[in-house]
Amino acid sequence: MKQQIELLMGNEAIGRGLIEAGCQIAAAYPGTPSTEILQAVIDHREQAAEPLHIEWSVNEKIAFEVALAASYTGKRSVAVMKQVGLNVAADPFMRTAYLGVKGGMLTIVADDPGPHSSQNEQDTRLFCLQARVPVLDPASPAEAKELVPQAFELSEKYEMNLVLRPTTRICHSRQNVERQKPLKLERGANFEKDPTRWAATPAFLPPLHRRLNANLEKIAREPGLQPRLTKGDGSRPRVALVASGIAYAHLVDLLDELNLNGRVDLFQVLMPYPLNPEFSARLRRDYSRVLVLEETYPVIELQLAHPGTVGKQGGAVPREGELTPDIIHRVLAEFLDLPAPPELPAQKRGQRPSLCPGCPHRAAFYSIRQCFPKGIFPSDIGCYTLGLNLGAVDTVHCMGACISQGVGFYQSYAQDGEFPTIVVTIGDSTFFHAGIPALINAVIQQARIIVVILDNATTAMTGGQPVPHLGLAADGRKTRAVAIEPLVRASGVDFLEICDPYDKPRLEQLLRQADSYIRSDRGGVAVLISRHGCIMDPAVRKAQPSWQVSIKESCVGCRRCVDAFECPALSMDSEQNIARVNPDRCIGCGTCIPVCPVDAIIREGEE
Amino acid sequence: MKQQIIVSGIGGQGVLFLTRVIAQAAVNRGLPVLTSETHGMAQRGGTVLSTIKVGNFASPLIRAGQADLGLLLWEENLSVHRALLKPEGRLYLNAASAGPGDRIDASAIARDLGNAVLANLVLLGLAVRQQALFCSVEECETAIRQLAPRKFVRQNLEAFHQGLNRNQ
Ligand code: SF4
Numbered sequence: 064m065k066q067q068i069e070l071l072m073g074n075e076a077i078g079r080g081l082i083e084a085g086c087q088i089a090a091a092y093p094g095t096p097s098t099e100i101l102q103a104v105i106d107h108r109e110q111a112a113e114p115l116h117i118e119w120s121v122n123e124k125i126a127f128e129v130a131l132a133a134s135y136t137g138k139r140s141v142a143v144m145k146q147v148g149l150n151v152a153a154d155p156f157m158r159t160a161y162l163g164v165k166g167g168m169l170t171i172v173a174d175d176p177g178p179h180s181s182q183n184e185q186d187t188r189l190f191c192l193q194a195r196v197p198v199l200d201p202a203s204p205a206e207a208k209e210l211v212p213q214a215f216e217l218s219e220k221y222e223m224n225l226v227l228r229p230t231t232r233i234c235h236s237r238q239n240v241e242r243q244k245p246l247k248l249e250r251g252a253n254f255e256k257d258p259t260r261w262a263a264t265p266a267f268l269p270p271l272h273r274r275l276n277a278n279l280e281k282i283a284r285e286p287g288l289q290p291r292l293t294k295g296d297g298s299r300p301r302v303a304l305v306a307s308g309i310a311y312a313h314l315v316d317l318l319d320e321l322n323l324n325g326r327v328d329l330f331q332v333l334m335p336y337p338l339n340p341e342f343s344a345r346l347r348r349d350y351s352r353v354l355v356l357e358e359t360y361p362v363i364e365l366q367l368a369h370p371g372t373v374g375k376q377g378g379a380v381p382r383e384g385e386l387t388p389d390i391i392h393r394v395l396a397e398f399l400d401l402p403a404p405p406e407l408p409a410q411k412r413g414q415r416p417s418l419c420p421g422c423p424h425r426a427a428f429y430s431i432r433q434c435f436p437k438g439i440f441p442s443d444i445g446c447y448t449l450g451l452n453l454g455a456v457d458t459v460h461c462m463g464a465c466i467s468q469g470v471g472f473y474q475s476y477a478q479d480g481e482f483p484t485i486v487v488t489i490g491d492s493t494f495f496h497a498g499i500p501a502l503i504n505a506v507i508q509q510a511r512i513i514v515v516i517l518d519n520a521t522t523a524m525t526g527g528q529p530v531p532h533l534g535l536a537a538d539g540r541k542t543r544a545v546a547i548e549p550l551v552r553a554s555g556v557d558f559l560e561i562c563d564p565y566d567k568p569r570l571e572q573l574l575r576q577a578d579s580y581i582r583s584d585r586g587g588v589a590v591l592i593s594r595h596g597c598i599m600d601p602a603v604r605k606a607q608p609s610w611q612v613s614i615k616e617s618c619v620g621c622r623r624c625v626d627a628f629e630c631p632a633l634s635m636d637s638e639q640n641i642a643r644v645n646p647d648r649c650i651g652c653g654t655c656i657p658v659c660p661v662d663a664i665i666r667e668g669e670e
Numbered sequence: 671m672k673q674q675i676i677v678s679g680i681g682g683q684g685v686l687f688l689t690r691v692i693a694q695a696a697v698n699r700g701l702p703v704l705t706s707e708t709h710g711m712a713q714r715g716g717t718v719l720s721t722i723k724v725g726n727f728a729s730p731l732i733r734a735g736q737a738d739l740g741l742l743l744w745e746e747n748l749s750v751h752r753a754l755l756k757p758e759g760r761l762y763l764n765a766a767s768a769g770p771g772d773r774i775d776a777s778a779i780a781r782d783l784g785n786a787v788l789a790n791l792v793l794l795g796l797a798v799r800q801q802a803l804f805c806s807v808e809e810c811e812t813a814i815r816q817l818a819p820r821k822f823v824r825q826n827l828e829a830f831h832q833g834l835n836r837n838q
């Protein structure tokens with residue numbers, strides 16, 4: 064077959080690599096920057112040479128466990144998640160290091176230095192050091208793709224789970240990448256029972272732990288994964304540059320531009336953990352000064368323990384944020400005694416993101432804020448985090464935390480007597496992911512809180528992956544739908560109402576009813592399902608009326624629609640002191656109409 | 671051949687599509703290309719930036735003062751992203767008002783075509799007309815045909831041609 068060059072996003076390249084490597088079970092939970100990996104597997108599934116099961120699992124722990132058992136049968140499998148997803152999957156992940164795998168198993172964990180779209184910038188490589196799991200750190204989309212089959216082979220050779228760790232700049236870069244023919248491995252599922260391993264009790268763990276350590280020693284010396292040296296011309300003796308991941312790529316371009324390519328010894332570390340001890344010894348022997356560039360934590364640096372290291376621990380390399388080419392330039396200039404680059408202008412922030420015009424979450428948040436101006440509003444991870452802009456989100460922590468945080472707030476206030484109305488907002492996908500145990504807990508702890516499930520029937524933030532109550536599998540096939548309402552009722556919630564947030568009077572009436580309920584004698588958790596499809600879904604747009612909305616001269620310029628309601632299609636004309644509708648962005652949802660205190664926003668007939 | 675390009679706008683303006691068209695034109699010509707894009711939260715109407723590096727590069731990001739060309743779909747981003755351009759770098763903006771760089775009211779033209787998002791290709795047309803990009807008219811047309819959903823190909827090409835031919 065002739066090789067084809069394609070322009071692929073890093074995530075697509077990895078997804079394509081999974082299919083080419085004969086992966087047969089792929090499970091993921093969406094999260095930026097990892098989401099498009101499984102999406103690419105879905106999009107390319109027709110090209111797989113063998114049967115391929117793909118699932119958007121309910122959370123990362125589940126995705127990991129599904130992939131794990133698949134590997135026990137001898138097939139190749141993968142679990143895909145973002146860095147904080149690995150925290151959710153930590154439990155099975157840690158034990159897998161001891162028990163190992165059979166068929167090749169990869170865990171692909173996308174890190175987000177910066178962070179651009181995450182609640183922290185934790186480094187999966189450090190997590191792997193703690194879990195004792197080998198981790199690969201690609202420097203480009205093409206390299207990420209090449210590492211996939213290699214990682215599967217090593218996973219099988221050592222019967223270990225391996226981690227591939229791309230970062231945002233790999234995931235969301237595009238590059239010309241070569242296509243290969245998908246492998247046909249012809250493996251039938253064959254689970255060989257061995258309770259001393261797959262159900263290892265403490266008695267069996269010390270030998271498994273010993274085996275793990277022995278394997279780490281060996282894999283650290285795997286010839287294909289050794290640090291790659293680009294030799295210098297000797298003009299800068301006893302000085303070395305060591306870099307991994309995208310920082311290596313930035314460094315290569317920079318050396319090129321500064322005419323320093325091939326002048327100084329440069330090592331690319333492909334496998335930051337476990338680092339070959341002989342590499343560390345060699346650096347100590349041959350170099351007095353070593354600059355280490357890596358994202359985000361000093362993982363290579365810690366293992367090198369080189370006395371001449373210039374890196375994050377000493378503070379020469381910034382410890383926080385992305386290592387951008389500009390930052391690397393500054394660090395390199397300092398290290399090699401080059402002229403310092405000009406001071407950068409302070410980074411301006413640009414336009415802040417906001418909920419889309421017509422977003423049903425905006426309507427819900429506005430009503431919540433209106434009803435309970437003194438409320439406490441724990442919220443969660445997803446598009447609806449942007450409820451921040453409407454003052455209707457007070458806390459955002461990690462997937463599913465809002466309900467339990469609501470309980471914590473309630474208990475702390477209630478033991479003093481009076482308690483404010485606590486309105487928790489959680490998206491539908493987040494509810495399934497980690498909200499259900501928290502809801503059960505809230506009920507049995509008799510927390511008097513209002514939980515609003517913002518149900519837009521999709522995982523909107525990451526581009527619309529199906530959610531359990533839609534009854535759609537990852538590849539679009541129909542499956543059993545699991546509805547939210549019976550889950551809520553079965554969790555012991557007695558107050559449950561459903562409402563379209565576009566219907567402002569009804570939503571506000573229900574919110575007030577819920578508040579009376581939680582404060583009544585038999586009160587407990589009240590749940591409202593605020594249900595309206597995500598406006599990014601063209602079918603949703605088509606199905607609802609679109610009005611031509613405009614603003615009358617009677618506008619008094621109070622700014623409520625612009626500031627408190629915050630639809631991006633509305634802005635103030637500061638000269639005339641009047642609000643204006645931007646026709647390019649307005650979708651004619653009409654949810655701003657009841658917001659205006661003087662009824663200046665009007666609809667001009669139905670389309 | 672080496673060229674470093676930035677495409678700047680806000681989420682929803684078709685920055686990603688424009689990025690892909692330019693990168694695809696490079697691939698079609700057999701040139702190595704790297705892009706970086708903004709995904710996630712910022713796509714909800716926030717400032718987004720793509721970088722495109724055509725030729726032999728290892729990294730997709732562009733350092734301050736290194737971009738040869740800037741395509742700005744959102745004028746307000748000028749203060750945020752201008753520092754990426756070389757002093758002699760060329761700048762094309764979608765803007766109704768006067769100011770630095772070559773300007774065209776691409777949104778208005780796109781609106782006349784029935785879809786404000788097409789401003790991205792109108793702006794591309796302007797830059798190609800002035801031969802600011804490594805690729806030719808035909809190469810852009812081919813890339814647009816490859817990447818646009820079939821039923822929008824004509825409209826997309828029309829937008830591109832408006833940018834190519836329209837008097838500013
Ligand atoms: S109708 Fe109002 S709320 Fe809806 S998109 Fe237009 S301006 Fe925004």
Ligand code: SF4
Pocket residue numbers: 614617618619620621622623624625641642658659660661662663664
């Ligand atoms: S349209 Fe209404 S809400 Fe908006 S600024 Fe004018 S008066 Fe205030």
